[in-house]
Amino acid sequence: MSSNNVITVQNLSKCYQLYAKPYDRLKQSIYPRIQEFFGIQKKQYFNEFWSLRDVSFEIKKGETVGIIGRNGSGKSTLLQVICGTLSQTAGSSKTNGRIAALLELGSGFNQELTGRENIYMNGAIMGLNRQKIEDRFDDIAAFADIGLFLEQPVKTYSNGMFVRLAFACNIMSDPEIMIIDEALSVGDMNFHAKCMTALMQIKESGATILFVSHDMGTVKSLCSRCIYLDNGKIVAVGSSADVAELYIRSMHEAMNAEHRKLSCALKPFAKSINLIEATNRLPIIAEKVFRVDHEFEARVAQHRYGTGQVKARSVILLDMNNEFITFLDFNQQVKIRVHFEAYTEKFVTLNVSVFDEKKNNITGCGFQHVNQPYLLTRPGGRYLAEYIFRMPLQEGCYSLRINISSVIVDNESVEFLDLINDAVIFHVARWENARVWSQVHQFAKLKLEELQ
Ligand SMILES: Nc1ncnc2c1ncn2[C@@H]1O[C@H](COP(=O)(O)OP(=O)(O)OP(=O)(O)O)[C@@H](O)[C@H]1O
Known part of the structure; x- marks a missing residue:
C-alpha cells in the first residue's frame, strides 16, 4: 500500500x-464431501449471489x-469488509490507521449494559485508558x-438515541479513519446538524x-470524491458533484420507467386532475415568435434526459432590457425564458433551479411557487414560460x-419529461457593499438599541 493511502x-x-x-x-454441508469421497463430481445446493x-x-x-448507490448495491457490505466485520470471498482490503466505525444499528454496543458502561467499554476497545475516557x-x-437514558441499558434505546451515543463515542476517540453507514439519517434534524x-x-x-448516504446534498457538501456502486460493481468514481449527478440521473430514469409501468393504475387520478383543471389551457398569442435554438439543443444533448414528451427548445437568461446576459451583478434581476414544445397531452409544471459549482441546489422556483396551476399541454402545443428572478448570490x-x-x-x-442540467451557465459578481457570507444573501432588517 502506498504510504499516502489509508484504505x-x-x-x-x-x-x-x-x-x-x-x-x-444441510445437503450442502454433507453431500459434497460424500461425492468427493466417491470421486463423483461435486454438486452445489445453493445459488451464488455476488x-x-x-x-x-x-x-x-x-x-x-x-x-452511493441504490438499495442493495453493496455499500454496507463494502464498509463491513473494510472494517473487518465481514470476510471477503476474493480480493483484499487494507487499512492504515485507527478506525471508528458506525455501521448497522446495534453493532459495537453491548445491549445489556447501560449507555455509561458502553462508553467505557467502547473507549477501552478504541485503545483509550480509563483516565482518558473519564476526561x-x-x-x-x-x-x-x-x-437519563445514559443510565439505562442500551436495549431500551430508540434508533435515534442509539446513533447519538454511538456517534458521540466515535468522534471522541480521535479516529484516523471514520466510517459511517447511513447512520445520520436516523437522527433528528438537530442531531444531524451537530x-x-x-x-x-x-x-x-x-x-x-468514508461515508455512505442516500442524501446527495450531504454527500456533495461533505465529500470531495464519490464512489458509485450498482449491483456490487463500481459504476463511477470521481468528483462528488459529477458522480452524484450521474446517480440522480439514473434514479430519475428508473423512476420514469416505474411510472410508465404504473400509468394504468394511475389513470383514475389523471382523470380527477382533468376535471379540476380542464380549463387550464392558455390563450394562443400569435404575435410572439416561438424560438428553437439548435445550438442550445446540441450543447445540452449530453446533459438532458426524460421521456421527451414535452421538450424545452430554447432556454435563455436575459436582463430586464431583454439582452442576453451571463455576467450578473450581485442581486441583479433577470428573466429566465424557456420556449417549450409538447408532443402529447400532459399536466406539466416547469421548474427552474439554480445550482452552484459543486452542484448544490441553491434556489429555484416551480409553477406551484407562483400559484400557476399545472398546464395541460396539447400535442403540437408551443409555449413560453418566463420566470423573473433576483440573484442575491455569493460571487461565483x-x-x-x-x-x-x-x-x-x-x-x-x-x-421527468425533460430535465436539462447546465441549461445556462452564469457568473455572479462580488457585491461591492460587503462580503457575502452565505450562498444566498438575506436582505434583513436590523433593529439595534442600547437598553438600560
Ligand atoms: N447475509 C446475507 N446473505 C445473503 N445476501 C446478503 C446478505 N447480506 C447482504 N446481502 C445482499 O447483498 C446485497 C448488498 O447488500 P448491502 O446491504 O451491502 O446493500 P446496500 O447498498 O448497503 O443497501 P441499502 O442502501 O439498502 O443499505 C443485497 O442484495 C443484499 O440482499
Whole structure:
C-alpha cells in the first residue's frame, strides 16, 4: 500500500450462498464431501449471489469519500469488509490507521449494559485508558444528549438515541479513519446538524472519512470524491458533484420507467386532475415568435434526459432590457425564458433551479411557487414560460437546471419529461457593499438599541 493511502481495496468480491430451502443448507454441508469421497463430481445446493464484484479503489489520507448507490448495491457490505466485520470471498482490503466505525444499528454496543458502561467499554476497545475516557466522558454525554437514558441499558434505546451515543463515542476517540453507514439519517434534524459540524471538524483535523448516504446534498457538501456502486460493481468514481449527478440521473430514469409501468393504475387520478383543471389551457398569442435554438439543443444533448414528451427548445437568461446576459451583478434581476414544445397531452409544471459549482441546489422556483396551476399541454402545443428572478448570490459560477415534469401525485411524485442540467451557465459578481457570507444573501432588517 502506498504510504499516502489509508484504505486500499483490490479486486474485492463478496459472494453469499442463497439456499432455496433450509434443507439445501444441510445437503450442502454433507453431500459434497460424500461425492468427493466417491470421486463423483461435486454438486452445489445453493445459488451464488455476488454482493460485491471486483471492486478496487484507493483512498488517500485526509480524503472524504462518499459511497452511493441504490438499495442493495453493496455499500454496507463494502464498509463491513473494510472494517473487518465481514470476510471477503476474493480480493483484499487494507487499512492504515485507527478506525471508528458506525455501521448497522446495534453493532459495537453491548445491549445489556447501560449507555455509561458502553462508553467505557467502547473507549477501552478504541485503545483509550480509563483516565482518558473519564476526561472525555462529559463531552461524550453532552454530545449524545440522551438525558437519563445514559443510565439505562442500551436495549431500551430508540434508533435515534442509539446513533447519538454511538456517534458521540466515535468522534471522541480521535479516529484516523471514520466510517459511517447511513447512520445520520436516523437522527433528528438537530442531531444531524451537530454531526455535520463534528464531521467537518474531523475532516479539518486531517482524518479520512468514508461515508455512505442516500442524501446527495450531504454527500456533495461533505465529500470531495464519490464512489458509485450498482449491483456490487463500481459504476463511477470521481468528483462528488459529477458522480452524484450521474446517480440522480439514473434514479430519475428508473423512476420514469416505474411510472410508465404504473400509468394504468394511475389513470383514475389523471382523470380527477382533468376535471379540476380542464380549463387550464392558455390563450394562443400569435404575435410572439416561438424560438428553437439548435445550438442550445446540441450543447445540452449530453446533459438532458426524460421521456421527451414535452421538450424545452430554447432556454435563455436575459436582463430586464431583454439582452442576453451571463455576467450578473450581485442581486441583479433577470428573466429566465424557456420556449417549450409538447408532443402529447400532459399536466406539466416547469421548474427552474439554480445550482452552484459543486452542484448544490441553491434556489429555484416551480409553477406551484407562483400559484400557476399545472398546464395541460396539447400535442403540437408551443409555449413560453418566463420566470423573473433576483440573484442575491455569493460571487461565483452557477448553472440553471430546467425540469419539465408531469405530475403523478400532487407535490409528491413526478415523471421527468425533460430535465436539462447546465441549461445556462452564469457568473455572479462580488457585491461591492460587503462580503457575502452565505450562498444566498438575506436582505434583513436590523433593529439595534442600547437598553438600560
Ligand atoms: N447475509 C446475507 N446473505 C445473503 N445476501 C446478503 C446478505 N447480506 C447482504 N446481502 C445482499 O447483498 C446485497 C448488498 O447488500 P448491502 O446491504 O451491502 O446493500 P446496500 O447498498 O448497503 O443497501 P441499502 O442502501 O439498502 O443499505 C443485497 O442484495 C443484499 O440482499
